[in-house]
Amino acid sequence: MTKKIFYLIDEEVVPDVYRKVIEVKKILSSGKVNQVTEAVKIVGISRGAFYKYKDYVFLSSNDQLGNIVTFSVFLDHTKGVLSGMLNRLADFGCNVITINQNIPINDVASLSLTVDTKDMEVSIDDVIEKVKEIKGVCSLQILARE
Numbered sequence: 547m548t549k550k551i552f553y554l555i556d557e558e559v560v561p562d563v564y565r566k567v568i569e570v571k572k573i574l575s576s577g578k579v580n581q582v583t584e585a586v587k588i589v590g591i592s593r594g595a596f597y598k599y600k601d602y603v604f605l606s607s608n609d610q611l612g613n614i615v616t617f618s619v620f621l622d623h624t625k626g627v628l629s630g631m632l633n634r635l636a637d638f639g640c641n642v643i644t645i646n647q648n649i650p651i652n653d654v655a656s657l658s659l660t661v662d663t664k665d666m667e668v669s670i671d672d673v674i675e676k677v678k679e680i681k682g683v684c685s686l687q688i689l690a691r692e
Contacts, residue, residue, distance in 0.1 A: 566590065567591070570586055614692045615691050617661070617687065618658055618687050618688075621683055627681075628657075634676060638667070638673045639667055642660075644658075644660040670691075674686055
């Protein structure tokens with residue numbers, strides 16, 4: 547069995563038919579219509595085009611990819627730093643799944659933090675940038691994303 551290769555492509559160069567296939571999928575999943583025939587008429591493509599690409603064209607978004615993010619974090623061993631960071635993450639729509647904090651060494655605590663990002667309304671890069679601005683957050687980086 548050959549390994550599948552996926553590409554992320556800027557929307558500006560994606561063929562129109564692929565965008566329309568995504569629109570049909572959105573319409574069907576929203577429940578606005580129940581039949582593929584109705585959805586393709588709304589969007590303006592043929593049923594054949596939809597069926598040809600429906601299993602191969604996907605929108606890369608927080609709803610479909612990368613909802614679970616694990617961070618490696620180093621914090622000053624100071625009262626309130628961890629809670630401040632967790633509050634900031636909650637403000638951005640992150641939902642904490644796990645926290646694994648180690649004993650502080652040289653007044654720096656290391657931890658791994660796993661969050662669900664499906665409800666975020668900003669990019670993960672913006673979240674990282676803003677959390678790093680919190681006094682006492684020494685470093686924050688992505689370890690894994692699934």
